Amino acid sequence: MMIALAGLFLLQLLTGCGNTRTVYVKVPAVPLPANLTSETAQPAIPDPLTYGESLDLNVSLLSALGQCNIDKAGIRKIEEHRASQ
Numbered sequence: 598m599m600i601a602l603a604g605l606f607l608l609q610l611l612t613g614c615g616n617t618r619t620v621y622v623k624v625p626a627v628p629l630p631a632n633l634t635s636e637t638a639q640p641a642i643p644d645p646l647t648y649g650e651s652l653d654l655n656v657s658l659l660s661a662l663g664q665c666n667i668d669k670a671g672i673r674k675i676e677e678h679r680a681s682q
Contacts, residue, residue: 629675633668637661 640657643650 626679629672633671637665
């Protein structure tokens, strides 16, 4: 009799697990930081462009390009983190 009661108790535990249901909830995406999506300053081109001013302009343009690449790397890092979750 005792074995039958223990068996019924264990059987009831096993059948209780059959009714579980998995529900997936969408998590809202975190917006990108404003510093990564803000406009990169475009250097002004002097009207009478001399050789010396063109060198300064090249430095300014390369600096702006470098900032854009840093921003894109930050966005890629955030996207990779989102994809791994």
